[in-house]
Amino acid sequence: MTEQLTPLISVNNVSFRYNEEDDFLLKDLSFTIYKNEILGIVGENGTGKSTLFSLLNLDLSPTSGEIVYENPELEMAQLLQKNNFNFNIPLTVEDFFLYFVPQKTNWGQEEILEILQLTKTKKQKLSDLSFGQKRRLFMARTLLTSKADIYLFDEPLTGIDRAGQDQFLELITILKEKFGKTIIFIEHNLSALLRQSDRVLCLGPKVHWHPKKDFTQKILPHLYSCDYEHILLHEKL
């Protein structure tokens, strides 16, 4: 990958805090996002991972520093961790695709539904779907509706079973390899993160920026404030 890196976004000395009286959530953060890469972001709760997504997506502005977009028409699609969708409305999965997904999309609807194991749920009401199925449904929608160059996924594997996780990871590989997209995803599931991403950005009291191979014993304890064996036990790296 290192031979032909095309920068898409440059984050230059970005600091951010929500209010003047607050401490900085992100401080002097600098990195570049390249075309056709999968970038994993990891860090403890409250270290500014989702805030970084909002900054990249222009929902927030940096307190200082700048984010430079190489192409001003760069499009981003975001799958948020928090979902305000009202599942009490008796929409079926079919209705959902009718009203929330444009008829002409880059992808084949059936193809996405099959990859995300949603084909059999078409007649089901959204309120009857499991948490994991709902996550996958919104994932399908993000993929179907957007012609984005960059996909931002905030904890996409939360609440999804092992098979579903594998399918999602397969899907982002297709996004990268077949469609040349860039994927940035925040994930606490370290094994998935390491398996799929080209580079890992660790946000914490100190920002670490690592190629996957350097993601070693030294970094994890620092990141999660506990010893390496303890992390290994839970994550089976």
Added chain:
Amino acid sequence: MLSFYLYPLGTAIILSLIAGLLSPVVVSKHYAFLGEAISHSTLLGLIIASYCSTKFQFSSELANFFITLLITTLSTFFLARAERVQRNHDFSDGHIGIFLTATLTLSFILYQFLNLKQDLFSLLFGDITLSGKTDFYLALFLLFIVFAVFILFFARWIIYLCDENDSALSKKESSFLHYLLFFLLSISIVSFVRLCGPFLVNAFLIIPGTYALKKAKGIKNLFIRSVLFSFFATLCGLIFSLYFDFSVGLSIASCQLIFYIFLCMV
């Protein structure tokens, strides 16, 4: 006797159809409490309209309707804005409660202070028998407006109902639908008040929608169920009221409750 009841009957049926369309929206957006607040502000409008008609000696139904509508729309606009601005703040429900108490208190103070001759019971619970030709055509016009707005923007309403901040809706569109909904609510509530008074208006706006949301199997089925529920409950209420000489508003509200309990048990 039937001809005497023809316009009131027709008005009540038309209003029930409007309520059936709006009710699932009100319930699914969690606006039941807001609906209550709007309907109570209508009482203030009714009292001011009643005072104006005595003071300036006019008895036009239309003039009364528009004075009530003006007061209600102003209150509704205030509530709609507060709801949009403060929805993520703590105590936003508290503000609606304070607004409700304030309009209700002010209404009764004005009623006493202005020494109005209008019967308080008919003011609070409505009297559909007072409806005439004008009310009937106003209701018909309103049904046309509500129906047209629903059909024209149906797909947009669905997105607005599910998530008004969804990326499929622009902020302008979302804002437009929000204020449009509140305007439809205020104009409908002002019309319902003649039927059942400010105290029972919310039954029309809550019960059919709650039932339909519980039982509907799809989005179109939701509105069909709600309209049918509202229609039949109102029809039964009217028949009940006619034969037992009972207050129309109370009869319809009772029928709505009985229908709801029965259908939810089935």
